[in-house]
Amino acid sequence: MPNNPLNSKMMPLTSIKSGDLFELLPDVAGLTVKIVNVCFVGHPGSSDWVLIDAGMPHSKELIVEAAASRFGDNVPPNAILLTHGHFDHVGSAIELAEYWEVPVYAHALELPYLIGEKHYPYPDTKVEGGILAKLSALFPNTPIDLRPHIHPLSEDGSVPGLPDWRWIATPGHTEGHVSFFRDSDRAMIAGDAFVTVRQDELYQVLTQHQELSGPPRYFTPDWDAARVSVRRLAELKPRAVITGHGRPMEGEALEHELENLAQHFDHIARPSHGKSVR
Template sequence: MPHNPLHDKAMPMTSINSGDLVEVLPDLVGVTIKIVNVCFVGQPNSDEWVLVDAGMPNSKDEIVDAAASRFGGNSRPKAIILTHGHFDHVGSVVELAEHWDVPVYAHSLELPYLMGMKKYPYPDTKVEGGIIAKLSGFFPNTPVDLRPHIKPLPEDGSLPGMPGWRWIATPGHTEGHVSLFRDSDRAMIVGDAFVTVRQDKLYQVLTQHQELSGPPRYFTPDWEAARDSVQRLADLKPSVALTGHGQPMSGEALRRDLEALARDFDSVARPSHGKSVD
């Protein structure tokens, strides 16, 4: 069998608990909230920072405490940026937006799901995958209502409160999914366009076994768009990537594995069966 570079361990593994802060760059930190990551962008002890994504339901206090430890007790972000509106990325966003009284930004195509108007498709419980895919039918898909805080991302690609960063349309996992990129150092915040732990395999999720892979299968309805999005991100040759699930990746391991994922997407990421491919 030919060697698959996606199976290589990309960086040393350490145990990360919910609420732990992992500094990737001096102004870029990942925070694990149960099974999903949120990001803080900004220098420590600064008033100039942004929260990217909002974690699981009932996680407001955990995120606020993590922000206080990074930026100070009374700090609040300039904005909350959402990569997309799935429950594990917006679980505490309403409470956080009200607590901090800050605007929330997302792609215009995500707004119906963030204004209580539209539900995402139900998860595909019969998609190729492990036990988590089969359990995904229990995951909530009820939309949140972020009015009056929600605003569309600027059409020029800029990101409010994040100078030097731009958003990139990376649909597939959702219609309006976006990833964030900084050209100066090629840092990337990915959301679920790709992840660094197999979300359909219970063992990998529990152990956080690192494996760069495509978006979660049970929640991805458009595999053509998802493949194009991975290629778009691989073309940027990121130096470091923070993903919605799994630990950060960086350097040559990231570039090698992301190029391999883009090249072999249909055989290693796209499921062989399921509603989205049948």
């Protein structure tokens, strides 16, 4: 497997919650890796679990240690699932896939960015937002090469290793962005389709101040598709969610705020200016 090109660029961003392992449901937990969340789905002590997203570069050891604390030493996941291929969600995917010797799955439209063929659009430094939007030019958009471990998700919506879950196409933030949903208890892992922190505001990121918001502005090229995706997820009326950034949410507060975001997306989430705003 090739070296990880993302490792050549240091990202000093972090938050006060970095390193926290939190449980949303008995079999759904999250780990904050600097500014992004990865998810562990599976009951503690079980050998039947999956990892969703792979955090920031240089995070392999942190993720492996958290997995060991939840499932035991040397208990690899059945698979690594990716909501999308941005650097903060695949930062340690190469190292983890190689270490655990497990397959990695993503939507077919994400694969060109995960086999080294295609770059994501450059971040929009002129988009409406806070200081992180202005600094986003420092973030890498270099594609990684996950061959031979990478595979496309099945078109039927089934999720490898998670028979009770389904994946839902939620493009906008990226072409092939997906979220994961379990109908039985309406649990959701949303990736960056929406987030629970203003990801372009430095203070909110550092403190992880909870605020349900649209996808990160500086990395979202298609706001029409993003609006449709949020409405699609709101229609499912999730009861508990882990998003790619921010703290988990659940209950009536989640349902109310997500419905409000869906109904007023252009006012709340869509920036007033930027290269991606038509």
